[in-house]
Amino acid sequence: MLNGKSILITGGTGSFGKAFVVDVLQRYKKIKRLVVFSRDELKQYEMAQHPIIREAESIRFFLGDVRDKSRLYRALQGVDIVIHAAALKQVPAAEYNPLEFIHTNIRGGENLIEAALDSKVEQVIALSTDKAVAPVNLYGATKLCSEKLFVAANHYAGSSTKFTVVRYGNVFGSRGSVAPYFLEMAQTGTLPLTNREMTRFNITLSESIDLVLWAIENSEGGEILVPKIPSYRLIDLAEAIGPSCEQKIIGARPGEKIHEEMISKNDSVSTVVLGDIYAILPSPDWFDADTYQRKHSATPVTANFSYNSETNPKKIGVGELRELILEHIDPSFEPI
Secondary structure, three states: OOEOOEEEEEOOOOHHHHHHHHHHHHHOOOEOEEEEEEOOHHHHHHHHOOHHHHOOOOEEEEEOOOOOHHHHHHHOOOOOEEEEOOOOOOHHHHHHOHHHHHHHHHHHHHHHHHHHHHOOOOEEEEEEEHHHOOOOOHHHHHHHHHHHHHHHHHHOOOOOOEEEEEEEOEEOOOOOOHHHHHHHHHHHOEEEEOOOOOEEEEEOHHHHHHHHHHHHHHOOOOOEEEEOOOEEEHHHHHHHHOOOOEEEEOOOOOOOOOOOEEEOHHHHOOEEEEOOEEEEOOOOOOOOHHHHHHHHOOEEOOOOOOEEOOOOOOEOOHHHHHHHHHHHOOOOOOOO
């Protein structure tokens, strides 16, 4: 699928970007060019030391920021496929630095769309988050705006570029996520919990990569693709990591939800099932949903369907969470 193609990933030195690059280099030996676009030269240097990346002739590192449209134009020359992973993501930071998140997550997305259209990129896959659904925080609001931009970009006059959004929950063990934080805090004997009822969706890095590769191969452009993934309770994660630790309730942080949602009831009217993936289809004014459903053997969801981390029937318990920690974070992990 990607052999002979030139691919660029924005935010390429993040948790997803590094895992995606290593995975793609192993799967597609004849990839033409794989460009890591990011703004941190130290992270690029450190990433370049990975043995698989170091030996790859197709890899390129490109310093730049999605806020800089001219730099994106230069980076996208000759690129076929773009994975847009660049974003500011920390919810509390967004509440106190809203303009910075707007500049990167919204205007950066706009810059990428314009550069991709003018550079005649074949396809753009934009990564999004469950926090974009009925957002209550600034970060979620910026990602909702970004989603709208990428979906709408499909019907620009004369465009042959396909734009697709993939929306998923927390990536287990990624930089800044709760599991590594709990592992660190467990050493103090106390685990801070915001709320005993709090739940979160969960996806592994490998699952998120598979979703993006599926989108590259199968999407038509305009869909928001949502994987069927499990949820867990934060209190179960605390029990998995530190059963002997004191649990201290500190209250929700600014902009933090108790439960996350990936598909709202309002979205359900245009949502179909594609096996292990939901697809939220765009406006029928320019998208033929009937043809899409026949082509992909898709079926509509039930009326008033919603996909919520609290009511999600697929839940991960304490034992499974410990297995995930051993596999994805620390192979020598033992509960404290």
